[in-house]
Amino acid sequence: MNGMFITFEGPDGAGKSTQIQKLAQYINDKGYPYILTREPGGTKIGDAIREILINPDHTEMVDETEVLLYAASRAQHIREVILPALHDGKIVLCDRFVDASIAYQGYGLGVSMEAVKAINRFAVGELEPNRTYLIDISPEIGRERMTKRQTHSQGSEDLDRIEQKNLDYHQRVREGFQRIYIENKQRICLVNGNQPPEDVFKAILSDFESMLEQQFHLRGD
Known part of the structure; x- marks a missing residue:
């Protein structure tokens, strides 16, 4: 498996979807083979x-x-x-992965952490991201951003089932992500989501370029 698996995480409204699109555009401009996908979804069944x-x-x-x-x-x-994409040597950019289940269902809903982790171990096998970009914001700011986004598009009533949950739930999710970061600092790059989007992307890109250099060096390219 010679590809690179990159995931984006963060509380709702953190701007991760914007940032993953920016990184995808950068990778595309550089001519690297990649795919951009998301969870839940990414397949017909998903x-x-x-x-x-x-x-x-x-x-x-x-x-x-x-x-x-x-x-x-x-x-x-x-x-x-x-x-399949990783075996083809592609960079896989994925909007959410297992960390989201731990944060949202484990910490947010209060489901047994042991159960959430066991179910996901069965689902993913040995696969783990090479790098996770965790964009952190407060639930209050996240809710404000989501409301503005929906108002500018289809209406504020269109928040999805998860987004509509109360602020206490979203605060638990944020605290969950922070704990996940503390336990996985070697994998997760924590980014302050309160910055302008351009500054958030600069932080992500700086780390990503360092990863690319290391990857190519290890391959001897």
Whole structure:
């Protein structure tokens, strides 16, 4: 497996989708082979699961179902999309991965951390990102950004099922991400999401370019 697996994480409204698009454009301009994908989704099956997960009408969904659906989408995604791309030597940019399940279902929902991790170990096997960019913001700022985004597009009522949860939940998610970072500093690059988007990207790009240099050096290219 000669590719590079890069994931983006952060609380809702952190701007990770904007930043992953910026990095994808940079990689494309440099001519490196890559794919850009997301979770939940990324495959036909995964996208169908995504529609179930984020539909705000599904208020009756129990926590255990949420954990299993995210893991099911991830298992399909890995085997159908991510692993083949990595074996082809591509850079895989993925919007969310296992860290999101630990933060959102483990810390946010309060599901047994042991259960969340065990279910995801079964789903992903030995796969782990080479680097994770964790963009950190407060839940208050995240909610403000999401509301503005929806107002400018389709209306503030269009926040999805997860985004609509209360601020206490989103605060637990943020604290979860911070704990995940503390436990995985060798893998995770923590970025202050309160900066202008251009400055956030500069921090990400600086780290990414260092990773590329190391990768090529190790290969002897």
